Amino acid sequence: MPDYDFNSPRLFVADALTAGGTVSLDATQANYLLAVMRLADGANVLAFNGRDGEWRCHIARTAKKKADLVAEERLRPQTPAPTLAYLFAPLKHARLDYMVQKAVEMGAGILQPVMTQHVQASRVNVERMRANAIEAAEQCGILSIPECREPMKFDAALQAYLPRGPFIFCDEREDAESPIETLRRLEKGPLSLMIGPEGGFSTEERTRLHAETGVTAISLGPRILRADTAAVAALAVVQAAIGDWKCVS
Structure with missing residues (x-):
């Protein structure tokens, strides 16, 4: 920098x-x-x-x-807004605030809550999300405020984001192959990254994700991570492998 x-x-x-x-x-x-x-x-x-x-x-x-x-x-000068879409199952209050702030710091350009079967929070305050996004951008020198979108159901989110480009999801049951090597095989383009709730994706959701063309599952290693920790870990891995960290000289 x-x-x-x-x-x-x-x-x-x-x-x-x-x-x-x-x-x-x-x-x-x-x-x-x-x-x-x-x-x-x-x-x-x-x-x-x-x-x-x-x-x-x-x-x-x-x-x-x-x-x-x-x-x-x-x-x-103004730089282009990040194209990385971060899709997540909402958490409760303070932990959601933390996750939103960290996602902004890590370069998310779209924040998309997704209502999965095992989701913890049934409601999302989008204005509160935006306030946290603004605070993170102010503190970290970021020039664009990410789009804070209204929650979508799981199936609708797949329909909306799969056409954008590579779609990555963190699968706690995936074999622990290096996520870096897995991600480097993907084509370039706007990325979408999905992280599930504390209880993980349901069997039906995992089956659906694995069946879709253009979806890549990655492991975050041998440890079980809470959703807000997984967000930081996954975004760091994605940015290092195929994101804007590769552009830093």
Whole structure:
């Protein structure tokens, strides 16, 4: 990674970012900068909106508890959003928050909850998912907020994502062949990665997955992993074998 400013606060904003342009801050953002971070008028802040790259801005205080940002200079151009789709059986609250944040850090571009037979949580708060995705992107220098999609049933998810390109699923019953070698044999293209619930995929779901053309099963080794741990492990393996880690020099 090139030199990066890890010291300045970083915010995702909705407004366009142009040299000299003013960016409106909502009450939560203004409170974070002025009351939590205790930043003064004129202090530097990094801002991004998923369209215009990352900009160095300064705080322009408008009232005791209100402020705008004024964009000064673009530091990084906008890069294409990641095409990796991460499909997962929802977990409960805190562990789902953690999993979403880590998936964003690991380069997921689409977050797709899938309602499997053994799923733990029957409801998903998509707005909460997006809030966690934004927080992770702000903290980790990411320029695009992943798409946080509404939950889909298992069969519908396969119909929607199989045509995109290579479809990978983590199978706890798969022989422990090196996942790196398995993944390197796949064709290039937008990737979809599916991880099941704590109880694993049902027999019917595993049979369906193995029967589909274009689906590749991988093992995550000899240990049993919880779903949020499996997410980090699987995304690391995929990115190292055929993802954007291969592009890093």
